[in-house]
Amino acid sequence: MTFTRRFIVAALGAVAFASTPFAAMSAELPGNVRLVIGSNSTGGDTYQAASMVADALAKKLGINIKVDAVGPNEAFKAVGRDARGTTIMLHHDQSYLGNLYGQRGYQDIFKAYKIGPTVAINPGNAYLVKKGSKYKTVDDVLKAAENGTKVRVAIQPGGVSEIGFSAMKNAARLAKPGSDANLVAVNTGSQSSKNQALWNNLADVINGSIQANEQFAELPASDQKAMQFIWITASPEALSQAPEAGMGKLTRDDMLKYAAPKVSVPLKNGENFTFDKEFFFIYNKKMDAGIVKQIDDALAAVYKDGKLQAELKKAFFIPDFRPSDEALAHLKKKNDTYSQVIADIRSTQASK
Template sequence: MLKKLTKTLCVATACAVVAMPVLAADGPLRGNLRVVIGSSSTGGDTYQNSSIIAEALAENIGINIKVDATGVTEAYKALGRDKRGNTVMIFHDQAYLGNLYGVKGYADPFESYIIGPTVAINPGNAYLVPKNSPYQTIEDIIQACANDTQIRVAIQPGGVSEIGYTALKNAIKVRYPGKEGNLVAVNTGSQSDKNQLLFDGQADLINGSVQANEQYTRLPEDDQKAMRFVWLTARKETIEQAHEEGMGATTRDDLLQFVSPSASVTFDGDKDFTFDKEFFFLYNKDMDPAIIEQIDASLTEIFEAGEIQETQKKSFFIPNFKPSAEAQTYLKDKRDQYEVIIEALQ
């Protein structure tokens, strides 16, 4: 009876056994792996996304993985110290945007580290106004600047928060040369700091996210904290991959009103600017290439199995796996595109 049961279980789990990578047994990754992230928050999107990936990798390879919310500076230090490959990093586009903006502590990641695979997109990078604002759309913001009204934008300088502000300023410059100075950055810190500036009437527009700010869009207009989306930087194709129910009380169709082409912020007069906040691995420059191959192989099998995509989408992430070689080329091209508008305004 025991032999019969064992045989039945083996048949039932045959696909899972076959799906386990050869490198799980023979690869160099053994024991423990530390994943440092460019965030000090365990409640933010970087930690949440990294935890989903780490859990899947740990199960697939058969090792222990810990996600450590060290923040940017400490994450880079830890990565730089460990050539063995027991420490890897997960971060997002700020890794190269911080360098382009000249933020202290941000080396060129393509020169100083090895870029690993991409794993997901957070499609929620957003810009919001008070719900009782006279500006109903992002076009209204552009026109206000064209008519010499100063628009104050609360951002956290030097990365993902700033790139949309730069793009908007560039769009005004392209369409109404000389008027881009009417869009003014109010540099601040965390999302709560940006929110507070809006609550206090010290900003007309803020950078936020669908995840962090959607709750405020449900408040009645007479509430001091009530907000309204006017622009999402994500590509239309990215938002279309989200679940139909969207986030909170904001459906996918609602969100599509705030992306290009419905909400247009031109890049060069011909095409619109878009930006997907993407998460990817970074490795020590001298790490064993076999570890890169092992992680690539494991993630390939995980994403081919299909379960992780559903887990990501439940947390409002869009699956976007690209193995290391493909990710390196893709992210370099992306970096070069945004470098154009950053340099044009410096």
């Protein structure tokens, strides 16, 4: 081939490349994807939700997705290093709450990463007391604090476990400034540690969950391990989608009795505080927009089909698909609401 002919062929190829629509050139997920999660456990709700969503997404796209339980710090590092889509992340509200509470290793996810779609809600976050406790309701707890009684609440500090406690302190502060100091955190680790704090009379109230603590709520009051729910933080909109049979002996109607608006934990603007533990994707800040759209579109098709929703509900999750743009706006709003609650409490403590 002469030099002139080679030049013409190359030029025509360049023109054809330049005229190719951008959408056709957008990146796609590779054939093998690592989905890191912000949990070290393969037996918890994060792994369970991630596995169900990953399986459905992989089938829809015809790729392999492996769920890797590495914990939050390692997950953020892994997704922060990979803009190609080879590594993506799934976690829940702890992703931004950790930053709001100043936990080590947590950045502002809205600045450091790209937010993907929401996929599911675990509506089980709850607060409990011993059966036979003098505190029958959250209102009893708040009134005790208002009257000068110290109420000890066992939590795991710095995130999902603490946000309801912060809301109770905020409600106490609104009812009577200074009374929030009478709600005292008993900082523990695992759920079993929180349970033990209640049984050993080291705490009056504990953070727990429907899944972990319903079995103790079934016990008779004579049993030293018997508990009762006083507050389920999930929004009534989320709980109303839970299976009617609920979990164990706790039906959906029972759950709604422990949630807003029947249980009131006020915010400054007069609304009731609620907290839905939501699972969502997190991407590298520079991940290609084509991959973001590919995942959004694939999940939209998956949720339209309905099979994943049925699987999620069987496992006591609420289907909760929002594409990336909607998810970003929704999660930012939650972040701003909870940020204000935490800031108001800190400002009150600082002024003492």
